[in-house]
Amino acid sequence: MSSFRRLLGFTMLLSWVVTTLGFVGVAQQVVAQTSSVDAYIATESPAAKAGVLANIGPSGAKCQGAKAGVVIASPSNTNPDYVFTWTRDSSLVFKMLIDQYTLAIDSSASLRTLIDQFVAAEASLQQTSNPSGLISTGGLGEPKFNIDGSAFTGPWGRPQRDGPALRATALITYANWLIKNSNTTFAESTLWPIIKLDLDYVAINWNLTTFDLWEEIDSSSFFTTAVQHRALREGITLANTLGVSSSVTAYPTQADNILCFLQSFWHPSGSMPFMTANTGGGRSGIDANTVLASIHTFDPQAGCDSTTFQPCSDHALANLLAYTQAFRSVYSINANLASTAALATGRYPEDVYMGGNPWYLATFAVAEQLYDALEVWNSQGSLQVTSLSQPFFALFDSSIAPGTFASSTSTFTTLTTAIKAYADSYIALAAKFTPSNGGLAEQYSRDDGSPLSAVDLTWSYASALTVFEARSGTKFASWGAKGLTVSSQCATNAGGNGETIPVTFNVDATTVLGENIYIAGSVNALQDWDADNALLLSSANYPIWSITVNLPANTIVQYKYIRKDGGSVTWESDPNNQFTTNGSGAQTLNDSWR
Numbered sequence: 282m283s284s285f286r287r288l289l290g291f292t293m294l295l296s297w298v299v300t301t302l303g304f305v306g307v308a309q310q311v312v313a314q315t316s317s318v319d320a321y322i323a324t325e326s327p328a329a330k331a332g333v334l335a336n337i338g339p340s341g342a343k344c345q346g347a348k349a350g351v352v353i354a355s356p357s358n359t360n361p362d363y364v365f366t367w368t369r370d371s372s373l374v375f376k377m378l379i380d381q382y383t384l385a386i387d388s389s390a391s392l393r394t395l396i397d398q399f400v401a402a403e404a405s406l407q408q409t410s411n412p413s414g415l416i417s418t419g420g421l422g423e424p425k426f427n428i429d430g431s432a433f434t435g436p437w438g439r440p441q442r443d444g445p446a447l448r449a450t451a452l453i454t455y456a457n458w459l460i461k462n463s464n465t466t467f468a469e470s471t472l473w474p475i476i477k478l479d480l481d482y483v484a485i486n487w488n489l490t491t492f493d494l495w496e497e498i499d500s501s502s503f504f505t506t507a508v509q510h511r512a513l514r515e516g517i518t519l520a521n522t523l524g525v526s527s528s529v530t531a532y533p534t535q536a537d538n539i540l541c542f543l544q545s546f547w548h549p550s551g552s553m554p555f556m557t558a559n560t561g562g563g564r565s566g567i568d569a570n571t572v573l574a575s576i577h578t579f580d581p582q583a584g585c586d587s588t589t590f591q592p593c594s595d596h597a598l599a600n601l602l603a604y605t606q607a608f609r610s611v612y613s614i615n616a617n618l619a620s621t622a623a624l625a626t627g628r629y630p631e632d633v634y635m636g637g638n639p640w641y642l643a644t645f646a647v648a649e650q651l652y653d654a655l656e657v658w659n660s661q662g663s664l665q666v667t668s669l670s671q672p673f674f675a676l677f678d679s680s681i682a683p684g685t686f687a688s689s690t691s692t693f694t695t696l697t698t699a700i701k702a703y704a705d706s707y708i709a710l711a712a713k714f715t716p717s718n719g720g721l722a723e724q725y726s727r728d729d730g731s732p733l734s735a736v737d738l739t740w741s742y743a744s745a746l747t748v749f750e751a752r753s754g755t756k757f758a759s760w761g762a763k764g765l766t767v768s769s770q771c772a773t774n775a776g777g778n779g780e781t782i783p784v785t786f787n788v789d790a791t792t793v794l795g796e797n798i799y800i801a802g803s804v805n806a807l808q809d810w811d812a813d814n815a816l817l818l819s820s821a822n823y824p825i826w827s828i829t830v831n832l833p834a835n836t837i838v839q840y841k842y843i844r845k846d847g848g849s850v851t852w853e854s855d856p857n858n859q860f861t862t863n864g865s866g867a868q869t870l871n872d873s874w875r
């Protein structure tokens with residue numbers, strides 16, 4: 282990597298600038314830090330881009346054996362072994378690359394080729410049967426695969442239900458750009474079928490537990506729920522654009538249900554309220570999960586909306602305060618820092634994985650949330666301090682009281698200038714612990730900041746690039762978060778408020794004496810796939826077997842018929858039958874045994 286070599290020397294200079302900052306006055310500090318951060322970005326940006334590309338097959342320099350379009354998590358092959366492809370990491374990385382391509386930050390033909398290879402690789406992974414199931418039986422929730430595209434069959438924390446949502450968001454971003462650039466054909470015939478599989482998975486499964494993004498806790502996870510909500514919303518818009526909204530009639534109801542559920546993660550009690558990361562796990566609940574959720578569901582059109590946890594919302598700012606301060610006493614490199622100095626931050630304060638150190642991507646995420654917030658305050662020309670966000674703003678002005686401050690006021694200028702400097706200090710902190718070749722590992726030491734755990738983590742590089750873009754005011758697309766309202770009563774994945782409709786299943790099935798036909802499927806009323814308790818159909822109109830079941834309205838339902846003869850049980854062949862229940866009335870399905 283020759284581009285890395287010319288960085289030698291720079292970081293030594295930079296660390297001198299950063300360590301010297303403590304001794305200069307406040308006004309100078311803002312200036313000094315801004316220029317040092319600018320200098321870091323100027324060299325780290327190409328280094329991070331090269332770091333990402335080195336980890337993508339088929340020709341990335343550090344991922345031999347990776348199939349075209351496959352992203353390896355890191356070239357580290359031992360302690361930890363990350364030479365696998367995770368749907369989450371790959372989708373976040375390609376969302377960044379697709380943004381770069383579609384926003385003309387990098388319009389190169391080679392990037393377009395890579396994006397198309399990613400599309401093909403993910404379409405093939407979707408169809409790869411794996412320990413989470415077949416494509417029709419939950420296989421989309423599989424978290425990671427081998428880099429040649431085959432299934433990873435070892436034990437793992439599965440399923441992880443954020444992957445399909447993040448992949449859909451990356452591909453929807455690409456589809457929207459293609460449509461704007463007169464290539465609706467590719468969006469419709471190649472991307473939409475892949476996107477729809479992922480979104481159907483979200484619509485059917487969002488209300489089931491999942492392993493969280495750190496692959497440790499099996500419960501409900503805020504990050505997962507937030508990105509699922511975003512993906513469904515933008516999927517609905519894309520379906521409308523493509524004129525296929527009749528195939529996604531279940532999505533609007535499920536998006537409303539997910540948004541309602543999202544609110545339940547708020548943890549209001551105590552002096553520092555926060556968004557709890559998981560419903561299980563027995564920890565404080567303070568976690569980078571929530572900051573990542575905020576930046577990855579940022580919608581510049583949504584203002585400072587709290588219901589979608591926008592970066593400048595009072596909930597997200599209160600949460601950011603609780604999150605950052607939680608690491609003050611945990612890492613020794615944070616000892617004795619001033620209240621407005623950047624704190625090294627990691628996944629969660631109780632973390633012990635690979636020593637439980639700060640993570641580059643978590644530290645960058647703090648800055649990214651603040652740059653996103655600054656962009657909205659500047660574009661709307663005002664900033665609001667509420668009683669909830671007041672402790673956050675008090676870091677920068679101890680006498681600040683709740684109120685709305687127009688951009689013409691000195692309070693607005695003081696606060697936004699200080700918050701920009703505070704955000705920059707997180708970049709400067711990461712810069713201080715970036716080695717001279719620009720390499721970004723997974724973690725940096727809680728004691729001295731030296732890089733630790735997996736080297737060249739693709740997600741670390743992607744997080745550097747997205748925070749740099751946020752800082753430079755890149756205009757990211759809206760996904761439809763503006764003006765959403767939350768219903769007062771949260772429904773499960775059943776249709777709105779538990780409404781049900783009668784659905785009649787008719788199946789043409791020839792049987793021999795002693796055989797009977799049953800049905801089981803993906804919802805409670807169809808026994809949640811339990812063959813032992815499958816529902817018996819009536820043979821009154823033999824060879825048509827029938828049953829009428831009350832099913833939740835506006836819901837994607839999967840089912841199969843089962844043939845039982847004494848102890849022998851035969852399921853219909855794959856794939857599962859699937860349909861969406863209507864919002865009201867009765868529905869009839871006429872099937873033939875497969």
Ligand SMILES: *[C@@H]1O[C@H](CO)[C@@H](O)[C@H](O)[C@H]1NC(C)=O
Pocket residue numbers: 393397459463464467
């Ligand atoms: C549409 O995009 C696909 C994917 O990049 C490309 O292969 C195809 O040539 C494009 N078609 C047109 C008409 O530009």
Ligand SMILES: *[C@@H]1O[C@H](CO)[C@@H](O)[C@H](O)[C@H]1NC(C)=O
Pocket residue numbers: 487488489490500501538541542771772773774
């Ligand atoms: C399912 O949704 C209901 C209603 O929002 C919620 O109370 C429950 O915790 C959810 N369960 C899971 C596992 O998501």
Ligand SMILES: *[C@@H]1O[C@H](CO)[C@@H](O)[C@H](O)[C@H]1NC(C)=O
Pocket residue numbers: 863864867868869870
């Ligand atoms: C109800 O479901 C049937 C399929 O069983 C479909 O043909 C019909 O269009 C649906 N009605 C509405 C109002 O969606």
Ligand SMILES: *[C@@H]1O[C@H](CO)[C@@H](O)[C@H](O)[C@H]1NC(C)=O
Pocket residue numbers: 787869870871
């Ligand atoms: C199903 O079959 C019945 C007759 O067996 C017929 O009356 C009905 O219209 C059919 N419904 C659909 C949706 O094909």
